[in-house]
Amino acid sequence: MNDNITESVDVVVVGAGVTGLYAVHKLRGLGYRVRGFERGADVGGVWYWNRYPGARCDVESLDYSYSFDEELQQGWDWSEKYAAQPEIMRYLDHVADRFELRRDYTFDTSVLSAELDEEALRWTVRTDGGEVVSARFCVFAVGCLSSAHRPSIPGADTFAGDTYHTGEWPHAGVDFSGLRVGVIGTGSSGIQSIPLIAEQATELTVFQRSANYSIPAGNSPIDAATLRELKAGYAERRRLARLSGGGSPFMTHPRKTLDVSEAERRDAFEKRWELGGVLYSKTFPDQLVDLAANDEARDFWEEKVRARIGDPAVADLLVPTDHPIGTKRIVTDSDYYETFNQEHVRLVGLRENPIERMDERGVLLADGTHVALDAVVFATGFDAMTGSLDRVAIRGRGGRLLTDDWRAGPRTYLGLGTDGFPNLFNLTGPGSPCVLANVILCAEQHVDWLADCLGHLDEHGYAAIEASGRAVEDWVTECRERAAGTLMMSADSWYLGANIPGKPRVFMPFVGGFGVYGEIIAEVAASGYKGFDLLPG
Numbered sequence: 001m002n003d004n005i006t007e008s009v010d011v012v013v014v015g016a017g018v019t020g021l022y023a024v025h026k027l028r029g030l031g032y033r034v035r036g037f038e039r040g041a042d043v044g045g046v047w048y049w050n051r052y053p054g055a056r057c058d059v060e061s062l063d064y065s066y067s068f069d070e071e072l073q074q075g076w077d078w079s080e081k082y083a084a085q086p087e088i089m090r091y092l093d094h095v096a097d098r099f100e101l102r103r104d105y106t107f108d109t110s111v112l113s114a115e116l117d118e119e120a121l122r123w124t125v126r127t128d129g130g131e132v133v134s135a136r137f138c139v140f141a142v143g144c145l146s147s148a149h150r151p152s153i154p155g156a157d158t159f160a161g162d163t164y165h166t167g168e169w170p171h172a173g174v175d176f177s178g179l180r181v182g183v184i185g186t187g188s189s190g191i192q193s194i195p196l197i198a199e200q201a202t203e204l205t206v207f208q209r210s211a212n213y214s215i216p217a218g219n220s221p222i223d224a225a226t227l228r229e230l231k232a233g234y235a236e237r238r239r240l241a242r243l244s245g246g247g248s249p250f251m252t253h254p255r256k257t258l259d260v261s262e263a264e265r266r267d268a269f270e271k272r273w274e275l276g277g278v279l280y281s282k283t284f285p286d287q288l289v290d291l292a293a294n295d296e297a298r299d300f301w302e303e304k305v306r307a308r309i310g311d312p313a314v315a316d317l318l319v320p321t322d323h324p325i326g327t328k329r330i331v332t333d334s335d336y337y338e339t340f341n342q343e344h345v346r347l348v349g350l351r352e353n354p355i356e357r358m359d360e361r362g363v364l365l366a367d368g369t370h371v372a373l374d375a376v377v378f379a380t381g382f383d384a385m386t387g388s389l390d391r392v393a394i395r396g397r398g399g400r401l402l403t404d405d406w407r408a409g410p411r412t413y414l415g416l417g418t419d420g421f422p423n424l425f426n427l428t429g430p431g432s433p434c435v436l437a438n439v440i441l442c443a444e445q446h447v448d449w450l451a452d453c454l455g456h457l458d459e460h461g462y463a464a465i466e467a468s469g470r471a472v473e474d475w476v477t478e479c480r481e482r483a484a485g486t487l488m489m490s491a492d493s494w495y496l497g498a499n500i501p502g503k504p505r506v507f508m509p510f511v512g513g514f515g516v517y518g519e520i521i522a523e524v525a526a527s528g529y530k531g532f533d534l535l536p537g
């Protein structure tokens with residue numbers, strides 16, 4: 001054993017978000033010695049960092065919760081249809097306590113590198129806390145939206161006021177009372193926070209590069225009787241969710257958009273609208289593959305939204321014209337569009353009038369307007385799906401860096417593994433459907449698969465498992481071809497890396513749906529892990 005090694009374990013898990021927590025619980029329960037590392041001071045992952053006002057999940061609470069333990073599922077009472085960040089943090093805190101998950105984690109600690117010892121088929125994991133851990137398996141659960149992106153705006157460092165990023169929000173909160181505030185970015189984080197920031201700020205200027213499709217959450221408290229009824233139906237709810245495309249228990253309309261009468265179509269859109277938010281993108285099965293079908297959904301959306309906005313010129317700016325509905329994640333809002341009816345809220349379209357630079361006092365626009373600001377909120381998103389993995393120097397066979405292998409885009413087999421990196425697993429990341437689905441069920445799907453896989457290795461005396469180069473190439477091709485068969489390629493989305501200058505334009509998720517993906521990975525396991533090489537000790 002290398003002299004520097006401070007500890008030797010079976011599995012290192014990186015990340016204490018919803019995926020990492022379950023990985024630690026499950027693998028520990030099977031008798032593996034597990035060691036977890038987490039950059040934040042506590043559990044929670046994205047919910048630990050994203051404490052901006054209005055932060056709320058766009059998957060219903062009953063679904064966005066673990067299903068692996070019936071007592072946990074029945075014992076936890078969600079207070080709202082769509083839970084806000086503090087309630088989700090309370091839930092994850094409860095899970096961590098209940099299963100004593102913190103005892104195997106070191107917090108406030110980033111993993112700097114993971115290096116393969118090819119002979120021993122073990123990984124050496126180094127942290128910024130000076131730990132050097134030898135592990136047979138290395139499991140990354142670092143999240144897809146966990147590496148904040150701040151655009152480089154000339155002069156930004158000269159701005160005298162405070163700046164914030166929604167994905168790194170101060171734990172003490174921020175009071176915008178009496179301030180002139182600018183929000184840059186109108187994705188989920190911008191759209192959720194803008195109505196609440198507007199309640200405090202004396203003036204709010206929203207800088208919008210691209211308009212987004214947003215749909216009211218239709219959020220409401222869940223009363224005790226409803227909660228009892230919902231929990232009694234949990235088994236069926238979960239069954240349907242596992243079959244579905246998005247990990248929620250809702251099926252698309254059985255027929256195609258244009259095969260039904262206008263009245264039936266409107267009725268279906270209306271019902272989905274009532275469900276709230278992101279589910280609208282799957283009202284009909286052809287909505288994300290056929291532009292004519294998508295136009296119907298889009299027109300219905302536009303009619304609804306324009307009715308909420310007072311000034312038609314502002315509405316023109318707020319209605320997207322650059323991408324079909326659902327090709328970026330539909331935002332789930334509370335009173336977003338109505339916010340622009342207030343006197344002190346102003347919208348700047350950056351396509352027509354870009355930010356030239358920032359100075360000590362605010363933002364200068366291309367048309368010469370100077371917007372005086374006391375605080376700026378960057379709601380500018382993340383280096384999605386690969387950003388957090390890129391921060392770790394992962395060296396596989398021959399000292400190859402994973403970031404070099406992925407320079408032209410992520411290369412995975414089933415999203416789970418890649419060639420040259422035996423016994424290294426990346427959970428709920430690129431090559432999987434997780435960012436397009438309910439990530440908690442995705443986490444369970446991946447971790448359960450992983451647990452079976454490790455069991456298979458031990459049962460048959462294998463030291464390691466490694467995706468074959470051929471399987472990786474085929475999966476990359478399959479993911480690309482499936483995406484090309486949809487409208488998803490027509491939006492400049494973070495699914496495609498389009499929000500990060502210089503990032504390769506590759507559609508990173510598996511677009512075939514959560515249920516279909518679950519069948520594929522189960523079939524691979526049942527076949528004895530075809531596409532993987534099983535390596536003797």
Ligand code: NA7
Pocket residue numbers: 145151152166184185186187188189190207208209210329350379380381382492494499
């Ligand atoms: P998103 O969805 O990536 O949104 C980021 C927003 O910031 C979006 O409106 C971007 O415009 C905008 N942006 C990014 N860079 C710039 C620059 N340079 N100038 C102006 N505006 C910019 O991130 P969120 O945090 O809102 O949401 C992430 C996910 O979390 C979301 O999809 C849900 O799944 C939950 P663009 O559209 O790129 O033109």
